[in-house]
Amino acid sequence: MAPEPTTKRRRTRRSTSSRVKLEDVARTAEVSSATVSRVLNAPDTVSETTKDRVHAAIKDLGWIPHGAAKALATLRTRTVGALIPTLGHQAIAAMLETLQRTLGEQGYTLLLGRPDEYADRTLAQAEKMIQQGVECMILMGEDHPDALFELLDKRGIFTVITYTSGHYGRPNCIGFDNFGEMAKLTHHLLDLGHRDFAIITRPFVGNDRIRQRIEGINAVLADAGLAVRPKHFIPVRDWTIGSGRMGMRQLLAEPTHPTAVMCANDYLAAGALIEARTSGYKVPEDFSITGFDNVDLAEHMDPPLTTIQVPAREIGQAVGEFVVRYLELGELSVPHRLEAALIIRGSTAVPRGTSKAK
Structure with missing residues (x-):
């Protein structure tokens, strides 16, 4: 009679570190399990010699402490x-x-x-x-x-x-201070002699940082007896270079143009600059264009962007x-x-x- 086929049991492969336990570390370091725990969770309470022995044992055994267990022991997840x-x-x-x-x-x-x-x-x-x-x-x-x-x-x-x-x-x-920094940039343009401003910005519902920047522009202009014409306030769909180009294209389609175009960030400003030059205008002769953030792109535009460097x-x-x-x-x-x-x-x-x- 032929022997019945044997059923091979599939064994789950486990790493060496998963089989090593805290007790093994303690045995190798010749200390108690409580001492190993103190080395890991309260190292200031253990001597340098003991810490060195425990860490050497951990390294030798390739042990990785279990994160969830450690969190339970310390009541901290870090x-x-x-x-x-x-x-x-x-x-x-x-x-x-x-x-x-x-x-x-x-x-x-x-x-x-x-x-x-x-x-x-x-x-x-x-x-x-x-x-x-x-x-x-x-x-x-x-x-x-x-x-x-x-x-x-x-x-x-x-x-x-x-x-x-x-x-x-x-x-x-x-x-x-988003408000104060954009106000600073607006003062710079006023000092140059600009009196006709445009804004290209992404929507700022749920974004107080952008709202503060726009508020900063408007507040400084109001103090100077000026305001952005509604047709020169251009909201775009997002903060990308492509949206900056679309916003500038909309400005250029208007019969009257501003001399200063302030953008809510450098990506929009880069797009506005590219679109102005592609359309045959000169920057800064025809338009002064500003950004915000000072991303790497700003320094390498032609011409380089005036902007606010965010820390x-x-x-x-x-x-x-x-x-x-x-x-x-x-x-x-x-x-x-x-x-x-x-x-x-x-x-x-x-x-x-x-x-x-x-």
Whole structure:
């Protein structure tokens, strides 16, 4: 009689580190399991010699501590959440890169989400991040649904707002003054002699940073007895170079042209400059064009863009350090407002037909 076929059991392959336990590390280092735990969670309570032995054992065994177990033991996840509208903008990406590095150096993980135009979707993202144990939530700007702030407050999630200086009164704001910096840029154009202005901007519903910039322009012009004509206020669909070109094309189609075109960011300004030159106009002779942010593109346009240099990396570092100080020490001293800088380049000049700046 033929023997019955044997059934081979499929074995799940597991890494060496997954089979190693804390007790194995303790045995190799010739210390107790409690000592290994102290080395990982309270290293200041253990001698340097003991720490060296434990870390050597961890390295030798290839052990990786289980994150969830460690979180349960310490009641800490060391995870920070951030709701960021885009990663496609160079200044925002630079801020996040520095923020992640600053947090990472202190053993924190940054978890990213994106706010949605629909409030319920934004709340759902925030809920998921809270479920994953974020100890702090970083928001970009003050314009968010009240329900989001209520949720974070109810769950006891420490909240920090970045890329603004608290223009509308929210606490824990770390950044620069969007209103004041755009006002500075407007004064520069007035000093050159410009009196006829246009604005190209993306929509700013839900974006207080852009709104503040537009408010800064309008306030300075009002003080000078001027205003942007409605037909010279051009809202475009987004913040890209293509939208900048579309906005400038719309301006050029008008029977009367401004002499100064102020754009809400450098990408829109680059598009406006390209479209003006493609259409046969000269910059800055026919139009002075300005941007905001000082992304790398601005310096390499022809002519280079006059703009506002945003301290993106400084913001990322300041936010990261503030979050760590609060979570580790309970310290709540918000850093002073960071300063941006007016960068004057070849895209702005005295308007044609004006002998000197007024």
